[in-house]
Amino acid sequence: MELFVFVVAAAMVLGGALGVITRSNPVHAALSLVLTLFGIAVMFVSHDAQFLAAVQVIVYAGAIVVLFLFVIMLLGVDRTEDVNIEPITVQRPLALIVSAGVIGIVIAAVVTSRDLLGRKVGGLDETTLGSPDANIRQVAREIFGNNVFAFELTSVLLLVAVIGTVLMARRVKSGGAGK
Amino acid sequence: MLSVIQPTSSWYLILAAVLFGIGAFGVMVRRNPLVMFMCIELMLNAVNLTFVTLATALSNINGQVVVVFVMVVAAAEVVVGLGIIVAIMRRRNGITADDLSALKG
Numbered sequence: 001m002e003l004f005v006f007v008v009a010a011a012m013v014l015g016g017a018l019g020v021i022t023r024s025n026p027v028h029a030a031l032s033l034v035l036t037l038f039g040i041a042v043m044f045v046s047h048d049a050q051f052l053a054a055v056q057v058i059v060y061a062g063a064i065v066v067l068f069l070f071v072i073m074l075l076g077v078d079r080t081e082d083v084n085i086e087p088i089t090v091q092r093p094l095a096l097i098v099s100a101g102v103i104g105i106v107i108a109a110v111v112t113s114r115d116l117l118g119r120k121v122g123g124l125d126e127t128t129l130g131s132p133d134a135n136i137r138q139v140a141r142e143i144f145g146n147n148v149f150a151f152e153l154t155s156v157l158l159l160v161a162v163i164g165t166v167l168m169a170r171r172v173k174s175g176g177a178g179k
Numbered sequence: 180m181l182s183v184i185q186p187t188s189s190w191y192l193i194l195a196a197v198l199f200g201i202g203a204f205g206v207m208v209r210r211n212p213l214v215m216f217m218c219i220e221l222m223l224n225a226v227n228l229t230f231v232t233l234a235t236a237l238s239n240i241n242g243q244v245v246v247v248f249v250m251v252v253a254a255a256e257v258v259v260g261l262g263i264i265v266a267i268m269r270r271r272n273g274i275t276a277d278d279l280s281a282l283k284g
Contacts, residue, residue: 006186010194017198017221021205026213033217036198040224043191047235049243052227059250064220064257071261072213075268095207099200106196110189116236138240139247147244154251161255165262171269 005046012039030068037061051136188236192229199225212264216257223253 012035019032037060044053143151198221205218227246234242 003184003186006190013194013198014201017201020214020217020221021201021209026211029214029217033220036221037224040228043228044231047191047231049231049234049246052231052243052246055247055250056227059254060220060224064254067257067261068213068217071265075265092208095204098207099204102203103196103200106199107193110192110196114189135243139243142240142244143247147248150248154248157255158251161258165258168259168262169265 002046005042009039009042009046012036012042026072027069030065030072033068034061034065037065048135051139188232191232195225195228195232198222198228213261216260216264220253220257223249 016032016034016036016039019035020029023029023032037056041053041056041061044050044056202218202221202225205221206215209215209218227249230242230246230249234240
């Protein structure tokens, strides 16, 4: 059963990722991204990270992808990009070599440290123990206990991001710099 | 027996590595800045999957806490990046990364 879930979720993740990098229409790429994000959320659930799975669906699939789609529609850039032209001559082979090298290095590292990680994914003992909301309890205790300063800083970060984006994206009234 | 095979942590880590590689390839190849952002999201998600997998494998909840912060930073990064793209798009028509050569010497 676990194998079945893994295979289906992996197919979702990889299919969506390949869709993102191969679809020439940005809207299709954004929808493929949703597929990948849902696959990752399924994997979070199978790792007993229910809170993160919910946040993944709400924040990524619900907010970030919708933001992408809004910008695509707003700017009208949903015209198809010609993915066949290659502006720099050997860009694609080089990119393929580099990314395959990254994958190979990480896989080699994982395989060599297999003894450390070889245990079956049986679940986080402490989090799955007891009540069904043990995971969210543990995450909350850790965030609001040991990492409360970082948590407060993220609120500052979000505030700065919102103000900066509103300043950048607003229309300039005087017509000097704007269109 | 197929039901005997259980996916171990290594499977998830290898899948995350492949996802990261796909995202890196997309950033290097695609020229639409929006799609490049999506590929960056792919890489961030690969790293999140790695964190959660290791949190489970090592029985340490801190891996999941880090993922929460990564998600917050990713959201802020996307908002700022899309704001920049909107501001650029308002001044010029070309949207591919090749068109943004104003800083070229």
